[in-house]
Amino acid sequence: MAGQRGGGVADGKRNLLAVEVARGLSVREAAERAGVKLRTAERWASDPTFTARVAQLRSGLVEEALTKVTGSIGEAVDTLRRLLDHEEAGSKLKAAVALLTQAVRLREHGELVERLERLERASAERGPSR
Known part of the structure; x- marks a missing residue:
């Protein structure tokens, strides 16, 4: 994605688009949220660097969710054990x-x-x- 025009603003919108796609939005929906034209969003989404960034963001989201779930396991088991009685x-x-x-x-x-x-x-x- 080096050599793209627009500098910081475009990079910020590209990152926002990646975040929204990683969260599960379609490219169309993410483009609307990021304030990017659909054709631009589709071009960015076809870039291997962009798709790698989306994968990285998704991995981070999954790790975050797993951390939250793991932190609740003890409480969940205690609740189930109380229900046994x-x-x-x-x-x-x-x-x-x-x-x-x-x-x-x-x-x-x-x-x-x-x-x-x-x-x-x-x-x-x-x-x-x-």
Whole structure:
């Protein structure tokens, strides 16, 4: 994107467009929010540097969301555990199912991470492929 005319204002609008696309807006909607003509927005959106920036921003948004979710896990589990003592059978059942479902998912995720790490180590030990 080097060599583009417009300097700071264009760079600011390009960044705003990238942020809005990363948040899930269409290029058309993001162009309207950023105050950019649709053709300009489409041209910017086809630039590999722009798409890399959108991917970077999306990754940051996902990390931010995961941090918030992770911070709430303990409280959520405590709430589900309290519901296990609830008098209503339906609430108890829902809480138990939720806890068991999440426990299985966490275990599967941990196993997949371990397998991937083993594969990556084995691949690194073999060296570059020919």
